[in-house]
Amino acid sequence: MDIRQFIKENNLILDGATGTELQNVGLKVGELPERWNISHKDVLISLHKAYYDAGSNVVSANTFGANSLHYDDAELEEVISAAIENVKTARELSTGTQPKFIAADIGPTGKLLQPYGDLSFERAVEIFAKTVKLCVKYGAEIIFIQTMNDSYETKAAVIAAKENCDLPVFVSNAYGKNGKLMTGATPSAMSCMLEGLNVDAVGVNCSYGPDELSGVIDELLDCSSLPVIFMPNAGIPKNVNGKAVYDLAAEDFSESVAKAVKEGVRIVGGCCGTSPNYIKLLSEKIKGLPAKEIVPKGLTRISSYSHEVRCGNKTLVIGERINPTGKKRFKQALIDDDKSYILKEGVSQAECGADILDVNVGIPDIDEKTVLPETVANLQAVIDLPLQIDTSDFVAMEKAARLYNGKPLINSVNGKKESMDAVFPIAKKYGGAIIALTLDENGIPLTANGRLKIAEKILKEAEKYGIKKEDIIFDTLCMTVSSSPDAARVTLDALKLIKEKTDCRTSLGVSNVSFGLPDRETLNAEFLTLAMNYGLDMAIINPFSERVMKSVYAYSALTGKDVNFEKYIEFATRNAATAQKPATVSDNTEIGLKTAIIKGFTDEAAKSAARLLTDKAPLEVINEEIIPALDSVGKGYEEKTVYLPQLLMSAEAAKAAFGIIKEKSAVKSGTIKCDFVIATVHGDIHDIGKNIVKLLLENYGFNVIDLGKDVPPETIVDEVVKRHVPLCGLSALMTTTVPAMEKTVQLLKQRAPWCKVIVGGAVLTKEYADKMGADKYALDAMETVRYADKIFNEL
Amino acid sequence: MEYTVETKTYSGVPVNYGEAIRYAGAKAADENLYALIKSCIEECDKENAVNYAVCFAVLPVKVDGDAADFSAFTFKSKNLAYVLRGAKSALIFACTVGMGIDRLIKKYSELNPARALVFQALGAERVETFTDFFIKDYEKTFGIETSPRFSAGYGDLSLNAQKDIFNLLKPEKRLGLTLNDSLLMSPSKSVTAIAGINGLCQNDKSSCKDCTKKDCGYRR
Structure with missing residues (x-):
């Protein structure tokens, strides 16, 4: 029987714990459990068989930690083939008459992804891909990604699964006591991202017992259009005479989980502390229960690493400031690779009330294919708002969508065949919601009806890719009224018409309307109010414009969309506070x-x-x-x-x-002394010290080229050689990364003998520095500045 | 060998301003620095950036010369053996204050290094204070006394010991606490350590004097 078909009509019963069961029969601390697939074959077969006998439809092979971080290639293949073989044997031996499937169990790598850990996203995909391929080769029927507590790693695993097989993919995450993943995602954020990535079921396992996790389940049932998975622990482990005892008995456990099935959960099993007896009771309790229908929720939503943003109540604000169009300073920041400027634009927009940030880095002088994904990575590391990937370069779009930590908003597709052919596959694979512009090969229609026709064409084409209409957001294109007085009216009519006829969500780039006229803010704000009254769902605007933001909040308040005026009052209070903000020093006394x-x-x-x-x-x-x-x-x-x-x-x-x-003023070159390359060495991820040195050097007139942290020796030396840089500063915090520093110094001395090398960092001493051949050991930032000045004066 | 790893979360661990100021590299705080620290604490609260979690296990230990044998693994370290002397069992734990503070440090290391420095200091203070808070709570709950805590990388105990501690506690799964290739922990504001239970080494809380790194910038 086809498993996808089976879960459409039935509740599905999974197995219980493997890890804790193996520990009970002697698996030791630090011993790799997958080796037991070969050394304790019988133990595994009998455990798997017991689960099938107890009523499990799905038994997971013992492959949780089977990945290339723990095993070399040969052993990895051995443990995986044995794991799946063991479940096959158990299935043959089992007396259970229910449909029985075999799942590959894919657990986390145990590493945190960059930038907070050292595992790159693509390396994670590679590791999971290797495991997935082997599991498929030996006969897995479901890819079951489990116990992940990071959304980004979850995405890497799903991409690996999707790129290497057509099997159903189940994903269940481990939530903390606060109902979120360790790295911050809410259940609805996970549901949003995973539905976008086209998995077959989403849910929760491990960490706590069924009662503690009920909030997570409620949130998932509320927003998921997919079957929800629930496999909690048998309560919480208590230490009883040195032995871990889970505090929830099989009877209570199965009662609580069966209750969740009545509420709509469709796939159930047990995690740590559960045993075949738990599953037996559970399957008896579920036997008579109908599989509750899963209603498609039709939500238009996107997500970040932490939360989802849903179309619905109020018009969502998409901050437009990360975009070089018409912004000289921003263009310069892009050319100078000034990350902090771009980041600041993002953080400030978030503070001003943006719900989503548009990210556009398209200028002729830079390579969008590199810069867009980099910018997305930098922003998502520190800002919790979902991002809108805004580009007409499809390669850049795909790269950015791939490494985006969540479900992105993609800006944009239009009615041209070339555009749809390129954008839809990206959106389908990486699960983006898409802004669709109502224009095509023949340009922008002058009538609302013309724009509706294009919208219908786009929807029809999207359907071919299996893209749901709730993921298409129509932009009816706001033209400038100064060149065509009728423009705003047509745009609004089209907005209303398309909303009515297609039932899709809408978006507008509002600021265009006022181009070429004075006091643009007033026009933008009034036009926005009109558009909101026509049902606008998203507005691309400048969150720094108080005038425009006032319209956003006032409209919600006046139309009852802002319950208890909460948002409006918060906004008004914030504004009042900014207006009256006492300076650190009184404004009357001008200090020098x-x-x-x-x-x-x-x-x-x-x-x-x-x-x-x-x-x-x-x-x-x-x-x-x-x-x-x-x-x-x-x-x-x-x-x-x-x-x-x-x-x-x-x-x-x-x-x-x-x-x-x-x-x-144009003063820049006048104050520059010389270039200074700075980096934290390979293997080291500490960069506070380095950033302090950078800040001071910049203030003292050096043009600092900051290569970041964890930088390989070759990259540093290449940069120094390319620009013939006279000064290079290296930082290392850990004793373990001092060898990388030494290697960098040696390579610099070989290939860039003119360059003076300064080293510093907590573990270094002058003796170390001398030994590795550095020109200078600097105890702190000031010492670096003094030395750099000295060298500059000698140049 | 049987052992249990338990997981616990805490809240309301009071801030020790003096320690935060010390970790920021200042001997004293003027009004300006004090205000900066306060505003950083406010941002932590607003972002819910600090989440205290610990996982721990009690293991029997046999100290023989320079070796401390926990049966799951043995650590060779004169300094650790000294701290554990007389103890029959040891508390091994991993404490973390979570990812949130790493995000704030990263955010401000680009935007405002002074603020990044304070978040860095505050993170160090938070996890150290939390660790002491947890140990005190544990001592009280079980009516025991512990030795000073001792971490991998202290004195002559190799940082490699982290691997065994991670294998034992599996904090990746329990706390989202991971170890990278250079044996650094992420989230960075985390502590793993071992403390002897009811042994001869008293926890007098001035552990600096026993440390061999005499040139440490933070030495009291």
């Missing part, structure tokens, strides 16, 4: 730039620099105010009257002042 920097007042330093620039040349401001202030703080630090945090706060303040100078 020098004082502001010494005291570490960032805002005052920026303000003061702006004031000074009205009657002073930029270089004067730098030489008379900023440099003396930095020197004073630097000296204080060296004399131990100023401590590191104060030094950094001053450096921040100076940076803010420099930022104003950069913005208000």
Whole structure:
């Protein structure tokens, strides 16, 4: 019988624990359980058989930790083939008459993915792919990805499964006490991402007993259009005379799980602490229960590593600021690879109330195929908002969608055949919701009806790929009213018509409407209100525009969509607070730039620099105010009257002042001394120290080329050679990574003998540094600056 | 050999400002630094960035010369043997305050290094304070006394011991705590350690004086 067909009509019973059962019969600490597939074949067969006899439809092979991190290629194949063979034998021996299937059990690698761990996303995919291929080769019938507590690793495993077989894929995650994964995802966020990735069932296993996990199950049942899996532990382990005893008896366990089946859970089993007896009672209790119908939820939603964002109540704000169009400063940031500027744009938009961030890095001078995925990776590491991948470069789009940690919003597809042929496969494979522009080979229709026709064409084509209509969001294209006075009306009519006829969600890039006219914010805001009244679901706008954001919140408040005016009041309070925000120093007493920097007042330093620039040349401001202030703080630090945090706060303040100078004048080259390459060495992921050194060097006029952390020696040396850089700083925090530093120094000495190498970091000493041939051991950031200045003056 | 690994979560571990300031590399805090630390704590609270979780097991231990034999594994370390002397069993544990603080450190290391430094310091303070809090709670619950805690990488105990501790506790699954190829832990604000139970080594909480790294920047 086909398993996909079976789960459409029936409740499915899984097995119980394997790991804890093996420990009960002697599996030792640190012993790899999969080796037992060969050394204790009989134990495994009899356990699997007991589960089939107890009523399990699915028994998982003992392959939880069978991956290339734990086994070499030959042994991996042996343990996997034995694992599946054991279940096959058990199935043949079992007296159970129910349909019986064999699952490959894919557990986590035990490694955390980059950037917080050291396993790259693609390496994780590779590891899982190897296991999946072997499981398929030896006869697995389901790929069951289990116990993952990180959404990103889960995605890697699913992609590996999908790319290497057509078997049904079940995914169940391990949630913590707070009802979230260890890395932050809510059940609905996981459901959102996994449905997008086209898995066959989603759910929860391990960690706690059925009662503790009921909240997770409720959330999944509420949003999932797929069968929900539930395989809790037999309660929580208690230490009874040195033995782990799970506190929930089989009777209570099966009662609680059966209750979940009545509520709609379709696939059930047990995790740690459960045994064949638990499954026997469970299957008896479920036998008579009907399989509750799974109603498609039709939700339009996307997700980040932490939460889902759903179309529905209010118009969602897509922040448009990460986009170089018409933004000189942003273009410069892209060309300079200024990650912190882009990140700041993201963080600030989140603070201003954006629900989603648009990410567009398309300018002619950069390679989008590299920069877009990198930017997505940088943003998703620290910002919890879902991202909109905005590009017309399909290769860049696919790369970004692949390594996105969640379900992305893809911007955009349109009615052109070329566009649909390229975008739909990406969206289908990686599970994106798609913004669909109502234009095609013949341009943008001038009538609402014309745009509706294109929308219908897009929907028809999407259906061929199996893309659901709730994942298509129509943008009826807002043109500028200044060139065509009828434009706004047609756009709104099309919006209304398409919503009515297709029942799809809608989006608009609002700011276009006002192009070429004065006081654009007013036009944008009023147009947005009109569009919201026509049922607009998403608006691509500038969250920094208070005028426009006021419309967003006011509309929700006035139309009863903002329950108890919660959002509106929060917004209004936030605005009032910003307006009256007391400065650290009273605005009446204008403190000098020098004082502001010494005291570490960032805002005052920026303000003061702006004031000074009205009657002073930029270089004067730098030489008379900023440099003396930095020197004073630097000296204080060296004399131990100023401590590191104060030094950094001053450096921040100076940076803010420099930022104003950069913005208000073209002065840049005038202040640059020379290039300085900086990196944390291979194998080391600590970069706070390195970033501190970077900040100070920049303030002292060096052009710092920051290669990041965990950088291979070759990459560092290549950069130094390419630009003929005179100074290179290396950082290492761990004794274990000092050899990598030594290797880098040696390679630098060989290939870039002109370059002075400075080393530093917690474990280093001057002796170490001398031994490895570095030119300078710097105890701290100030010492690095002093040395770099000395070398620059000798150049 | 039978043992149980238990998992526990905590909340409301009080902040030790003095330690946070010390980890930030300052001897004292002026008003400005104090305000910065406060605002970082507020951001942690707002983001729910700190989640205290621990998993632990009690293992019998035999100390023989330089070797501490836990039957699941044996550690050769003079310093560890000294700390465990007289103890018949030991508490082995992994504490973490979770991923949230790593995210904040990463966020601000790009945006505002001063703030990143404070989050780094605060994270160190949080996990150290939490670890002490957990041990005290454990001592109270079971009416025992423990030795100073001793971690892999202290004195002559190789960082490689982390592998055995991870094999025993499986904190990957229980806490989402992982070990990377350089034997560093992620989330980074985590502590694994061993403490002797009812042995001869008293926990006088001034463990700096026994440490062999005399040039440590944080030495009290």
